[in-house]
Amino acid sequence: MYAILTDDRDLARADVGEVTHFFAESVDGTRREPLAGTVNSVACWGDTAAIRETPDRAAVTADGRRATPETDGHHWGTVCPTDPDYRAGLLERLERVGAAGDVRLTTLGFPGSAFCRCERCERTFAESEYDDRSAWRSAVVTEFVADASDRVAGDLLATLYPDPYPGHLRERAGLAPAALAPHVSEFVVPLCSPGYETTYWVETLARGFADELADLDAELTIQLSAGNVDADRLAGLTRRLEPYAETIVYGTHPGDEDVVRDAIRRVREGEAVATPA
Ligand SMILES: [Zn+2]
Numbered sequence: 610m611y612a613i614l615t616d617d618r619d620l621a622r623a624d625v626g627e628v629t630h631f632f633a634e635s636v637d638g639t640r641r642e643p644l645a646g647t648v649n650s651v652a653c654w655g656d657t658a659a660i661r662e663t664p665d666r667a668a669v670t671a672d673g674r675r676a677t678p679e680t681d682g683h684h685w686g687t688v689c690p691t692d693p694d695y696r697a698g699l700l701e702r703l704e705r706v707g708a709a710g711d712v713r714l715t716t717l718g719f720p721g722s723a724f725c726r727c728e729r730c731e732r733t734f735a736e737s738e739y740d741d742r743s744a745w746r747s748a749v750v751t752e753f754v755a756d757a758s759d760r761v762a763g764d765l766l767a768t769l770y771p772d773p774y775p776g777h778l779r780e781r782a783g784l785a786p787a788a789l790a791p792h793v794s795e796f797v798v799p800l801c802s803p804g805y806e807t808t809y810w811v812e813t814l815a816r817g818f819a820d821e822l823a824d825l826d827a828e829l830t831i832q833l834s835a836g837n838v839d840a841d842r843l844a845g846l847t848r849r850l851e852p853y854a855e856t857i858v859y860g861t862h863p864g865d866e867d868v869v870r871d872a873i874r875r876v877r878e879g880e881a882v883a884t885p886a
Contacts, residue, residue, distance in 0.1 A: 611626035611847075611858075611876075612626040612627065612628035612858040613625045613835075613858065613859050613869060614629075614650065614858050614859065614860045615630075615861050615863075616635065618644060619863070620862075620863050625866060625873070628648060629647040629648065630648045631647040631648065634652050634706070636652045636655035636686075643705070643709040645709045645710060647710065648710070648711040649712050650713040651699075651702065651712060651714060651715065652685075653714050653715065653753075654668070654689075654716050654720070655685045655686070655687050656686060656687075657685045658686075659686065659695065660676075660677060661686065666689060667687060668690070668719060669724065674723070682721070683720060685716075687716065687724070689725045689727050690783070691725070691727075691729050691749060700760055703757050707760055708762060710763040711764040713768060714754070714768060717768060718750045718781075718784045719746055719781075719782050722781050733745075743783070746783035747785040747788060750782070750783040750785075751788045754767060754792045754793065755792050765792060767792075768798070768799065769796050769818075771799060771814055773818040773820070775821065786822055786825060786827075787825060790822075790825040790827045791826070793827055794827060795827055795830050796822060796828070797830045797832055798814070798815070798818050798830070800815065802834065803837045804837040805842055808849070812853075815829075815850050815853040818853070819852075819854070829853065829854045830856040831856075832858045832860060833846065835861045835862075835872075836860070836862060839868065840868045840869075843859070843868060844873075844875035845882040
């Protein structure tokens with residue numbers, strides 16, 4: 610199946626693929642009216658506006674480094690996943706967005722293995738039933754996803770960080786796919802790169818996820834970017850990924866619409882396409 614991801618309402622309604630993912634809430638803190646008939650995408654703990662307003666809300670490392678856009682390796686601000694008020698507000702928003710249909714969760718979990726070591730997280734971990742911090746972090750995220758699935762009427766999709774190496778997702782973000790799978794219908798893995806000058810890594814990662822998720826009752830969706838790439842290359846890449854993923858979703862700006870339509874048409878019609886390196 611083919612889908613697009615966009616924040617443009619007209620493009621979202623243009624029937625480019627069978628499904629549309631619509632950015633209802635983005636990592637910069639922008640919130641849009643959810644769009645019925647689409648998979649509304651909601652940034653969970655990635656919320657730069659929230660940490661600009663209340664800097665103490667940002668997840669933090671033991672040496673005091675906060676998850677802000679200015680911190681190396683972070684492109685947006687990330688709220689601490691145990692912040693109770695933020696969590697409650699997020700679940701309320703998910704319930705509202707979820708009334709419009711399916712929901713995709715992005716920026717799930719902790720923003721890196723060194724996060725979050727705020728006083729509340731230290732205390733909550735110490736008082737928890739877990740001796741292992743990584744197991745505790747995974748429980749925090751899994752409980753949230755379970756609560757979210759109770760509030761969303763349609764399907765729930767969870768976006769994973771693109772690292773299929775066994776144990777890495779759990780260690781990095783607190784994401785444990787086997788624990789999450791009962792609560793979600795799909796895992797979405799973004800494998801985005803402007804232009805796809807090389808593509809071997811896309812196939813490698815897609816195959817890794819297909820193996821890692823093979824025994825779980827959840828589908829795999831791979832997200833590609835449609836910017837700066839021609840239809841032939843995008844179609845070739847799509848074809849190479851199809852053994853591993855049920856759905857390919859293309860991150861699409863209005864200017865890329867024709868490229869995505871053409872790529873989907875070429876794959877559907879079995880037209881000869883380039884096999885990118
Ligand atoms: Zn914390």
